[in-house]
C-alpha cells in the first residue's frame with residue numbers, strides 16, 4: 001500500500017469515529033445535551049389573604065420596605081403603584097401615558113425598573129420618593145414581560161423560554177439563559193422573583209410557579225397552584241367569568257410574585273384577582 005493510501009485510511013477512520021460520537025443515544029439525547037432531572041413538587045401553606053384591586057391587571061409585584069410595589073398593564077390603564085399590604089389600599093399611584101402597556105417591575109439599588117410590553121422602553125424611577133420620580137427611559141429591543149434581579153444584574157423575561165441577564169443602568173446584555181424541564185424548553189415565562197438564589201417564574205396561562213436554577217436554566221421545582229383562587233378566595237368570583245367565558249378568557253390568570261426576605265414569605269396574586277395571598281413554602 002502506498003503512503004498516500006495509508007493517510008487516506010487514517011483520515012477516513014477519524015471521520016467515521018467523529019460521526020459515531022455525534023449519533024443520538026438510545027434515549028434520543030445528543031451527547032452535547034445534558035439530561036434535565038425531573039422537577040420536585042414544592043408544597044406551601046396559605047397564611048393570609050389581603051384585598052387586591054380587582055381592576056389591577058397585575059404584571060409585576062415586588063416587596064419593598066413593608067409595602068408592595070405593583071405594575072399594572074393594558075393600554076390606557078397602565079400604572080405604577082405602592083400598595084399597603086394588609087388593607088390593599090393604594091398609597092401612591094402614577095398613571096402611565098395612554099400608549100404604554102406596562103409589564104414587570106423590580107428594585108435594584110433604590111432604582112425601580114418598570115418594563116413595557118411592546119413599547120421597547122424600560123422606565124427607571126427613584127423608589128425612595130413617593131410619588132415616584134422618573135429618572136430615565138432606556139431602550140429595550142425585545143418585548144418586556146417579567147423582571148427581577150440578583151443584587152447585581154437585572155433578569156428579564158419576554159414570553160419565550162429565554163431569560164436575559166443585563167446590567168442595571170445600561171441594560172447591556174451579560175448572558176441569555178434557556179429554561180428547560182425534563183420535557184424540553186419552557187416558554188411563556190412571565191413575572192419573576194429572585195428567592196434565596198433561585199428564580200421563581202409565573203408561566204402565562206399556567207396554574208403554577210416554577211423554581212429555576214439561574215446557572216443551568218433547569219426547572220428545579222414547581223409550586224402547583226391549580227384552582228388556587230377558587231379554593232382560597234372568600235370573594236364572589238362570578239365577575240371573572242361572564243357567561244360563556246372563563247377567567248382565563250378574560251385574562252385573569254395567575255401572575256405576580258413578591259418575596260419578603262425577613263419573613264421568608266411570598267405574596268402571590270393574579271391579574272384582576274380580588275386578593276393577594278401570603279404563602280410560605282414548606
Ligand SMILES: [Ca+2]
Pocket residue numbers: 060061062105147148191192193256257258
Ligand atoms: Ca416579582
